[in-house]
Amino acid sequence: MNIFEKILENPKNFSVVKKLFYAALVVIILIEIAVSLLHLSHGHFSFDALPGFGSIYGFVSCVIIIVVSKFIGHLWLMKKEGYYD
Amino acid sequence: MIEWIHPGLLLIVGAAFIPLFRGSLKKIYMLALPTAALIACIFTTPGTHGVVKFLGYDLILGRVDKLSLLFSYVFSIMGIIGVVYALHVKDDAQHVSSLVYVGSALGVTFAGDFFSLFVFWEIMAFAPTVLVWSNKSKESIDAGFRYLLVHIFGGICLMGGAMLHLAETGSIEFSSMMAYEGGLAFYLVLLGFLINAAVPPFGAWLPDAYPEATVTGAVFMTAFTTKSAVYVLIRGFAGTELLIWMGAIMALYGVVYAVLENDARRLLAYHIISQVGYMVCGVGIGTEMALNGASSHAFAHILYKGLLFMGAGAVLEMTGKRKLTEMGGLYKTMPVTMVLYMIGGFAISGVPLFSGFVSKSMVVSAAGENHMAIPFLMLTLASAGTFLHTGLKLPYYMFFGKDSGIRTKEPPTNMLIAMGMAAFVCIFFGVFPGVLYNYLPFETDYAPYTIGHTVSTLGMLGFTALGFFMLLKMLDPEATASLDTDWFYRKGAKAFMWLVNNPVVTLEYNVVGEAYEFIIQKPILKLAQIFRSVDAAFIDGSANGLGKVTMAWSRVMQVLQTGQTQIYATVMALGIFVTVALILLLEG
Numbered sequence: 001m002n003i004f005e006k007i008l009e010n011p012k013n014f015s016v017v018k019k020l021f022y023a024a025l026v027v028i029i030l031i032e033i034a035v036s037l038l039h040l041s042h043g044h045f046s047f048d049a050l051p052g053f054g055s056i057y058g059f060v061s062c063v064i065i066i067v068v069s070k071f072i073g074h075l076w077l078m079k080k081e082g083y084y085d
Numbered sequence: 086m087i088e089w090i091h092p093g094l095l096l097i098v099g100a101a102f103i104p105l106f107r108g109s110l111k112k113i114y115m116l117a118l119p120t121a122a123l124i125a126c127i128f129t130t131p132g133t134h135g136v137v138k139f140l141g142y143d144l145i146l147g148r149v150d151k152l153s154l155l156f157s158y159v160f161s162i163m164g165i166i167g168v169v170y171a172l173h174v175k176d177d178a179q180h181v182s183s184l185v186y187v188g189s190a191l192g193v194t195f196a197g198d199f200f201s202l203f204v205f206w207e208i209m210a211f212a213p214t215v216l217v218w219s220n221k222s223k224e225s226i227d228a229g230f231r232y233l234l235v236h237i238f239g240g241i242c243l244m245g246g247a248m249l250h251l252a253e254t255g256s257i258e259f260s261s262m263m264a265y266e267g268g269l270a271f272y273l274v275l276l277g278f279l280i281n282a283a284v285p286p287f288g289a290w291l292p293d294a295y296p297e298a299t300v301t302g303a304v305f306m307t308a309f310t311t312k313s314a315v316y317v318l319i320r321g322f323a324g325t326e327l328l329i330w331m332g333a334i335m336a337l338y339g340v341v342y343a344v345l346e347n348d349a350r351r352l353l354a355y356h357i358i359s360q361v362g363y364m365v366c367g368v369g370i371g372t373e374m375a376l377n378g379a380s381s382h383a384f385a386h387i388l389y390k391g392l393l394f395m396g397a398g399a400v401l402e403m404t405g406k407r408k409l410t411e412m413g414g415l416y417k418t419m420p421v422t423m424v425l426y427m428i429g430g431f432a433i434s435g436v437p438l439f440s441g442f443v444s445k446s447m448v449v450s451a452a453g454e455n456h457m458a459i460p461f462l463m464l465t466l467a468s469a470g471t472f473l474h475t476g477l478k479l480p481y482y483m484f485f486g487k488d489s490g491i492r493t494k495e496p497p498t499n500m501l502i503a504m505g506m507a508a509f510v511c512i513f514f515g516v517f518p519g520v521l522y523n524y525l526p527f528e529t530d531y532a533p534y535t536i537g538h539t540v541s542t543l544g545m546l547g548f549t550a551l552g553f554f555m556l557l558k559m560l561d562p563e564a565t566a567s568l569d570t571d572w573f574y575r576k577g578a579k580a581f582m583w584l585v586n587n588p589v590v591t592l593e594y595n596v597v598g599e600a601y602e603f604i605i606q607k608p609i610l611k612l613a614q615i616f617r618s619v620d621a622a623f624i625d626g627s628a629n630g631l632g633k634v635t636m637a638w639s640r641v642m643q644v645l646q647t648g649q650t651q652i653y654a655t656v657m658a659l660g661i662f663v664t665v666a667l668i669l670l671l672e673g
Contacts, residue, residue, distance in 0.1 A: 002420045008485070025547045032544045041537020044453030044461065054541030055548045057462075061469035062552030066559055069344035078345055078565040084575050 089134035092122035096188030119164030126157040145197030152526040170503035171301035186212035190309035199247035210236035216302030225297040232294035239280035246273030281314035289571035296350040300398040324371030332366025333463040340470030367448040373527040378447030385440035389432035392507035396426030399496040409562040414488030432511040434472035443518035
């Protein structure tokens with residue numbers, strides 16, 4: 001059993017990993033908001049200096065990419081395997 | 086004294102001798118070739134080398150400056166890594182064509198004129214085709230032919246553009262084409278380059294062919310064709326506005342297809358298109374920072390994409406599985422492969438401290454500095470998509486996810502070493518970006534690790550991961566194939582063959598064939614009969630007469646032909662003696 005199995009196969013360890021992940025997200029977005037409010041960084045545009053822009057845009061991007069791609073895929077692009085045979 | 090050793094020719098010529106070696110000597114020789122090429126690149130001084138006169142033109146085999154050197158380094162390094170990864174393979178055809186392929190990419194990199202560029206460009210079309218065919222399945226043979234045809238078409242575009250350019254300017258030198266923007270020559274050369282860079286709608290050959298290549302062959306293929314195309318685009322077309330948009334669309338195009346894809350290596354292939362999109366966009370922006378970004382991203386990309394293909398290849402090699410729907414749970418038996426793959430995944434996603442972060446952000450920042458809001462947003466969106474697929478979806482379904490029950494083991498040591506080498510480089514340049522920046526074509530004081538940029542990237546990636554886990558159900562891979570622009574020539578070819586086999590054949594057999602018989606075949610037979618009688622009467626007669634005369638004459642000559650060597654030698658010696666005597670006599 002390798003170290004990854006020890007973490008993932010044990011529900012107790014796995015829930016610790018999950019909590020760490022959520023905690024990290026909270027810390028990151030808080031720092032990002034702080035950086036923007038304290039003007040530690042200047043953006044190139046008006047929008048990318050908004051507090052938490054990176055985090056919000058990342059989440060929105062992810063959702064858009066999955067939903068839109070799957071939509072186009074089912075509507076048009078995805079065919080049965082062996083379509084060209 | 087040889088003034089300069091061409092690293093590309095060294096590889097192409099050297100590769101021919103691979104079949105002569107056996108056993109470990111062969112392995113040493115195969116490793117020595119790209120290593121020697123890298124050393125030759127390192128010792129090459131900037132300037133113009135290897136100028137050859139050809140039909141009154143100067144062929145420049147060695148245009149050496151910071152830009153060509155940067156690409157030559159990474160091509161040679163990838164050559165070394167690729168050879169290590171393929172050391173266990175017992176197939177000389179693959180080894181030879183891999184190294185010829187690397188050599189041709191180096192040839193393109195150093196070419197300073199259109200003729201030598203074209204020659205290496207064509208080698209670069211043929212050599213990897215062998216790597217696709219070597220897989221020996223029906224799919225790979227078909228895909229290889231399509232690959233070859235597309236690249237031959239691209240080569241013809243390049244040649245046509247170069248010829249027009251020669252006719253207009255009288256020069257075959259290959260440098261910036263921006264002064265000729267809008268002309269046919271400009272667009273033909275550009276089209277040739279865009280096909281190799283896999284820019285949509287000309288890029289369907291890439292996800293078509295790469296997943297059909299052999300495990301080790303695909304690793305070579307990811308590195309050279311598209312990135313040498315990026316190199317020539319930087320040379321010839323920096324600042325072409327069209328490329329900004331093509332690049333930005335390209336970056337998203339690959340991402341959309343990656344959502345739909347079920348074949349592991351095809352998913353990665355679509356992400357090559359996406360990543361090359363950043364480079365093409367950088368070429369279009371055309372500022373020093375953008376070109377530095379395109380160059381450094383090409384450098385970083387070659388190494389992490391090689392690593393990713395090596396990881397997916399290792400899984401394919403050990404399990405025989407290529408579809409995500411058939412994998413899962415492999416982290417239990419291939420943990421080392423998984424960790425090395427993840428390093429590549431973090432690098433391509435631009436996670437801080439990995440190489441993609443320090444290269445990709447240069448292009449995105451260049452779009453920002455030039456206030457191009459929409460390309461900026463498109464490229465950032467694509468970054469989220471990259472992490473989503475290469476860093477999350479693929480490893481999730483390959484190594485984790487639902488346990489497929491497959492129990493295998495780690496791949497051969499040489500494959501792990503090759504992956505380790507690439508992983509080391511991905512981290513090294515992520516931690517020490519200054520080392521890479523030193524070799525960029527333009528001076529730069531770009532600082533990737535500002536607090537704002539680092540935190541916003543972490544936020545972007547972290548919340549992409551959150552979205553991924555929330556929508557995991559939607560992302561389950563489906564066993565389908567995706568339509569791409571290769572539809573036009575794949576279905577088009579079928580339609581064409583139907584057209585040929587049915588209406589055209591019928592027409593040809595029943596109408597043209599009949600007409601041919603009456604209008605051409607019968608009169609010609611008549612005419613032939615007339616000629617034949619003339620021939621029999623006159624020509625044959627004179628030929629026979631000539632034969633008789635020759636025979637009579639040869640009877641006379643027979644006397645002289647004794648067949649004894651000493652007599653011939655005496656006659657020759659006498660002849661020489663008489664000739665020398667005559668010359669002396671006349672001169673005296």
